[in-house]
Amino acid sequence: MQVAQGLASVCTEVFLKRFTSTFPHRKSMKRYSVVQLVKNAASRHKNWDRAWRAAEPKDEYDVVIVGAGGHGLATAYYLAKEHKLTNIAVVEKGWLGGGNTGRNTTIIRSNYLQPESIALYELARSLYEGLSQELNFNIMFSPRGLLNLCLTEHELRVFRRITAANAAEGLDTRFLSPEQVKEIVPIINDSPDARYPLLGALYQPRGGTARHDAVAWGYARAADALGVDVIQNCAVTGIDVKRGKVTGLQTAKGPIKAKKIAVVAAGHTSVVMDMAGVRMPLESVALQALVSEPVKPMIDVVVMAGAVHGYISQSDKGELVIGGGADAANNYSQRGSWPALEHTLTALVELFPPISRLRMLRQWGGIVDMSADRSPIIGETDVKGLYVNCGWGTGGFKAIPGSGFIFADSIANDRPHPIAEPFGIGRFAAGRMIDESTAAAVAH
Amino acid sequence: MSGNPHRLSADWTGRLVDRSRKISFTFDDKRFTAHPGDTLASALLANGVRLVGRSFKYHRPRGLVGIGSDEPNALVTIGVGDKLEPNLRATQVEVYDGLVASSQNRWPSLETDVGAMNSALSRFFPAGFYYKTFMWPQAFWKHVYEPVIRKAAGLGPATTQADPDRYEHAHIHCDVLVVGGGVAGLAAAKAASETGARVILAEETHRLGGSCDIGGGKIVDDAPLEWARSVADDLLASDRVTVMPRTTVISHFDHNYVLMAERVADHNPGLIAAGHPRQRLWKVRANEIIVAAGALERPLTFSDNDRPGIMLASAARGYAKRFGVSPGERVAVFTNNDDAYRTAIQLFEAGVNVPRIVDTRPGPDSSLIDQAKAVGLRMSFGSGIVGVKTVEGGKHIDGIKVAPVRTSGRLGEPEFIPCDAVAMSGGYNPAVHLFCHVGGELVFDDALQSFRPGSTTERLRVVGAANGIFNVQSILEDGFQGGEHAARASLKKRPAKAKLKAPKATQSTEGPLEPIWFVPALGAKNEGNKHFLDFQNDVTAADVELAAREGYRSVEHVKRYTTLGMATDQGKTSNINALGILSDVLDTPIPNVGTTRFRPPYTPTTLGALVGPIRGKLFQPVRRTPIQAWHEVNHAHFEPVGQWRRPYCYLRDGETIKDAVSREVLAVRNSVGLLDASTLGKIEVSGPDAAKFLDRMYTNMMSTLKPGRCRYGLMCSDQGFLMDDGVVVRLSEDRFLCHTTSGNADHIASVFEFWHQTEWPNWKVIITPVTEQWAQIAVAGPNARELLQSLDSDLDLTSDAFRFMDFKSGTLAGMPVRIFRISFSGELSYEIAVPAGYGMGLWDALLTAGERHGVDTYGTEALHVLRAEKGFIMIGDETDGTVTPLDLGLSWAVSKKKADFVGKRALELPEFHRPDRRHFVGLSTHDGNTVLPDGAQAIQINAERTSSPPLGYVSSTYFSPTLNRSIALGMISGGRDRLGQTVHFQAGERMIAAEIVDPVFYDKDGEKQNV
Amino acid sequence: MLLITCPVCGIEGDEADFHAGGQAHVLRPQSKDPSNVSETELSEYLYVRDNPKGLHRELWHCGRGCNKWFNAERDTVTMEFKGFYKIGEKPPSEKNAKKKGGTA
Amino acid sequence: MSDASNTFAVWRSGAALDAMQMQEGLSVRVEDRGDIGMLDLRLKSKSDIDAASKALGFDLPTKARTSAGTKGIACLWFSVDQWIVVLPRHQLPSVLEKLSPSLADTFSSIVDVSDMRSVLRVSGSGAQSVLMKSTSVDVFDGAFAPGHVRRVSFGEIAAAVHVIDETSFDLYVFRSYVEYALDWISEAAAAEATLQPFSAQGPVAV
Ligand SMILES: Cc1cc2nc3c(=O)[nH]c(=O)nc-3n(C[C@H](O)[C@H](O)[C@H](O)COP(=O)(O)OP(=O)(O)OC[C@H]3O[C@@H](n4cnc5c(N)ncnc54)[C@H](O)[C@@H]3O)c2cc1C
Ligand SMILES: NC(=O)c1ccc[n+]([C@@H]2O[C@H](COP(=O)([O-])OP(=O)(O)OC[C@H]3O[C@@H](n4cnc5c(N)ncnc54)[C@H](O)[C@@H]3O)[C@@H](O)[C@H]2O)c1
Ligand SMILES: Cc1cc2nc3c(=O)[nH]c(=O)nc-3n(C[C@H](O)[C@H](O)[C@H](O)COP(=O)(O)O)c2cc1C
């Protein structure tokens, strides 16, 4: 069969011609505002700027960041903004924000147990509060409140300890009674006959969610405006090291010289670091998630239930956003898989019986980098000029602004930022783990 | 018009409906009549209801677009109360008598929807508008904008009640799973079963035949449907084949694991009453899979193409043929391909007025076009619909404006053609979804202007229209060949030359289609913001263009920025059209633009079905000890411990939990108490190398333990952190019994196996978990010995004969027992193990014998208090994965003599010997009536509250009934060197002062347990 | 849901009936010479993992079968198993490599 | 046996099972096989397998997932080095008397695990259907024939299935899970919802 060559392309051209200003090369970014929106509506949206340039690599940069996820882009932004470095590139093998930042369940909280973690995640959370304004991009931070359900006596003790640990760091986390929980989430199963009767919840009122894609886009746009080259479709294929020091990298778009290289490649960190001969305490595995069809508001907060491995929130569009467990075995497949999701769904239907009649719309996986103690790794490596920021595993979205901030500071000043210091890669050999998995040690 | 204004005349009764019978249903509280066999879509159409829903963003009035599961618009809510179910596609809902349906996403009503204002304002809501605004002032997002947006979004409502229906899971294996019961699927199933394979044929709808009833042509000498009927009969009669109607293959996972959702009773609630589940999830493992899922028709992108009355051409003729319903009285056809001519001809034959066939192709030529000409249909070639005239605020169309589209892209003189419906066709997309779930690679087919399957690592093949083959003869051949090959592969037969022959078929040949992604419109309408791509999410051509222009150039960016393809239909009909536009915008061919990722499930699937029976009392098993029933009868207040449910305490009349716990503690301290310790993990380790092996597993030396003796042991991970503890008993020279904590029983057994098999496979060790073989009862308290002595026994229980940490076996009260004289309470205490079947008997015997001592039973909380009084650690309270035995002051249990044990090397790290590590200590509040809160953080004496990390925390805290004061245990930095110092704890607004003391609060010299 | 065959008992079953044990052939230096293990060697053994994108040698436990641990080779991208082999045996890819070498 | 054997019986046929047998509308019948004894046998060498076979009076099954036995004594293959000997409880002492000496001084192990598991006999027209709803095994596989033994996930618990004949099987579950197993079976055995794939079917619309 041959294709009739008719009007096809011409027709679309007619349509395209309507937009006179195609792809302007912008000098200064126009701020987004209601006024802009109205103005642009009047001009039929012909004059919106590009959010970012389609940058191509230069020969050399002061800092090349590998990975245009939230962490990489935030690092670039703060390097430019706070440390006035302008000769920076972020190289991305696919499309910016296409890694875990673009596929996570967007939970933001800082109610951790260990003081090192609290400092890091609370810095990030507090930066999220003003991030839309900072970036001039609505990232829809929604501090709608977050509940960690308490379903066992063991959790009760752990959560009390967390409440106290948080209070000691000045965080607002509270322990709620089952009645208070019911009031916040009326559809919760609070029957005393439930398999795990509800004993209360740890509540962080300023925990919540943000729009995942917008975080990546907002940082990309803001970084681009400060002169950062965000180079997409540019996979790093090699890292050049001379006499223990980085000199540049090989990419799909050719070699690039670099004084410093910061690898922020999440699930692919082991692969990229291997190019510099650095072996990592990481395992990559697909973490599973799903969304339901959108429905009218039914859950107004984020709910996590560690004892039964389920967490859930409802997006502004109305889907229930549900996180599952990880696959059993290492992989880089990003595929959806079943066992983890079935487990999660049984837990959530048990906790929220009315969701039984809703429907799953889509499921997916993201390759997360699980570090040996499940806490992130931030800092310089044994190779001079080679920095790494990884190991965020299942929970790094919430950390993006904080992580970018302290990582940029560490790179710019050639010494770890105080909040980053405990997260150095050397902690493993030293036995100085930062372990948040207390709830895993359930026993009597 | 009365009754069913759009039912066709008697010759066109609709082959699926029974016009002789009537049933009734309601839509938005209005009662309507339908016939058995109708879908809600066909019944609404028959009743002249065009407006069935409102779109997501602009609340535009919407009607039916399709006829199957690809329907983007006609979403309805079915049922009420606890059976309420939102977002169902009217095209899939089979009407039964009494069905209650409602429209969604409108307020106050479908006809007058306030949200429709959004449509008028649509210019202010281009793609991604919310990223650009709603930012000021900062607090407004949470308090003002977001609540409004949330309320407005979200399609249908959810029920707030628990789901009353039952759901099932079932597992099934087969040689060949065939997805789809159209001609291709039937052919494949027939060929596979005739080759000897065990075959499952799953079909999403309630009937077989797929679209062959509207595809035209002949198989052998009959209508394709007749062939389908006879093949179906063969398949149904075969015991090698299972045909599953109303079963959607939703997901394909690694290694041909497939989920299928069967809608067992949705079409007939009577089945639920009769004992059937509402839906069933099938978990299939198929050696080979054949996807014969057909192809999905795509709309054309013209201005106002979303108006009610504009539907897909195949749907239009489907409604006529299957349900005897016409989409309208005057139905214009708009196409870029020949297949839509079948719609024109069939509608014409059904007596519907077809005023015009508008064909974008300048001079198409084929037998179908000739047929259309022959029956007198009029055509406008090289033309497009350049405007749609609507009435009643866009709820109905009144006619179309048709104009020649010149090669310059300019429009010729428009002609107005009155009509109340349009059947459109932009070509077909093979249904490649399932092929893609497990990494199948697509190729772009220029002739189809669509993607079709390329290569895959799975044992899966695609046939028929899903494979991009649309001609019946070729489909049959493809199906037969696929079926035979798959069967041979599964049965491991040699792939000989195919033996089975497909029957002969004929079908009118079709000319080529013309790719056209954007039909120009008159005047201002050309902005593209009424050229809808994704109907449900209101994504237009202009949105796609804007996204690309703003830099969102990856197809995945376009999807996310515009929400294209993210609605409940996942862009089944619209995605390729959008790719076409994007391709033109970026000036990049479609294959380079690529497509967004296909993900499971194929259609949205009820969470209830996914969860199946695993809910309520079948949600996570509760393990029961042999004494569980007694606990229940005797008012135990339970707590979950692992999968067990252990008595926390036993409540007597009028008692609070606190009262009960203190009574139980005092009973043990003052007389004697019984604890059901059956849940403790028990592992027998035997063999010549058992002692050597346990020396590795435990930090202590176990090889020096004498037969008949017990030793408290610690187990670390190789990282050096304390993992578990328990008493090890040497039953005989080469046989040990290891006790573990309840929650860790299975874990430790597998840890043992792991070390044995992977690190020391040649050691002669046999590991036998025996937790469930034994019921175990702790008898603790000063009167414990007397109690036991009052029972018949062949054992000498006197203190010299049966010392602390001794083990003996014998009989007690006529039961075979193992008795361990160990104590977790600090009292004289025996733990007695009996084969589980005797558990209740022993419990009874002990209770009876203990009556004169006022024996009491105690639960886990009393156990905790008792051990805390003694300063014993509890795994999970004092440990959290970061604590070593050294931190806990248990270095006496960490052998210095052994060359190696699990955790030894790590424990030598300087980090674990830092003087400021947190040590396990007692905490004695200055005020004995004040109980420290759980987990309270210790703050340096005299220091201002700073953000510097606290000194440590409270790990266990109780009011001790024994000592009549509060006691607490905690982990304090350098604690062992701070004994006697005071630390402070924040408790709400209050500061509590406590002294750091030795963790043993009660009977420091251990006299009680040694009596 | 991966499909796994236990090389010990021959059972073929769902991934859910097995338990994944991570990277195989990780050397525990203490077992060789407990008195002479550097901190680097220790952390290499305890924490550092190959984590390859591609062929991975890993441990599995036949939990609903013979209760034995075994090894597998699997592509971590396509998820295809390339072979299953018992503890103590050589990975199939190594064996094959040898064979190739031998015949060449 | 001691006087306490009564207690044993009382617990074994707990209330849950009585209720179950009385429940109407199930496609299977469930009985507790009651007073049976079980030995966990670990043998590491061919000679020990031979010795044990001799002591028991029949060849231990060495083919994976099979069983063997005589006169009331059955031996189920559990692993390459593990068997479960199932026998009437009263025969346990005499069998042990023969078995133990035959394995004396060998690297082997016999553990009395009589009380560790409950054995449920599930029989009736719906037995196969119950298995399909509860386990991931291929019940239509030719190997899944009488005598076949397979450890499975049964619903949410670990279990072993011993196929007796076309319409019955024995289910071995750890005793703490037996109530759960019964609840599960009563849900899976709804008679109306009995599954009969791969058999002639009623009409389906075309
Ligand atoms: C399903 C799921 C749910 C989650 N839920 C939450 C949650 O609720 N809350 C939370 O806080 N966190 C959550 N997370 C974790 C969170 O998403 C991640 O920790 C976080 O997004 C990591 O951001 P990143 O920038 O480090 O990585 P990514 O966003 O993955 O970015 C890394 C980038 O590196 C690129 N890259 C890789 N290799 C190369 C190369 N060779 N060359 C160039 N570029 C390369 C990748 O393409 C990618 O774009 C979840 C994760 C998943 C998968
Ligand atoms: N341009 C054309 O002429 C053209 C285009 C497309 C189709 N056709 C006609 O369509 C027919 C094609 O035959 P075919 O058998 O390949 O396709 P088909 O459309 O006839 O059958 C596919 C079947 O698969 C079912 N299905 C789809 N996805 C499913 C899933 N996930 N789970 C279960 N069932 C699923 C559908 O309900 C349908 O019954 C022919 O009759 C042909 O004439 C013609
Ligand atoms: C918070 C969140 C909400 C989502 N909502 C939708 C949705 O409404 N519709 C949809 O089709 N996909 C939704 N997705 C899933 C994405 O379509 C996509 O599957 C996911 O980001 C992973 O990308 P991939 O499937 O392209 O690999 C959502 C994802 C996230 C993280």
Ligand SMILES: [Zn+2]
């Ligand atoms: Zn095995």
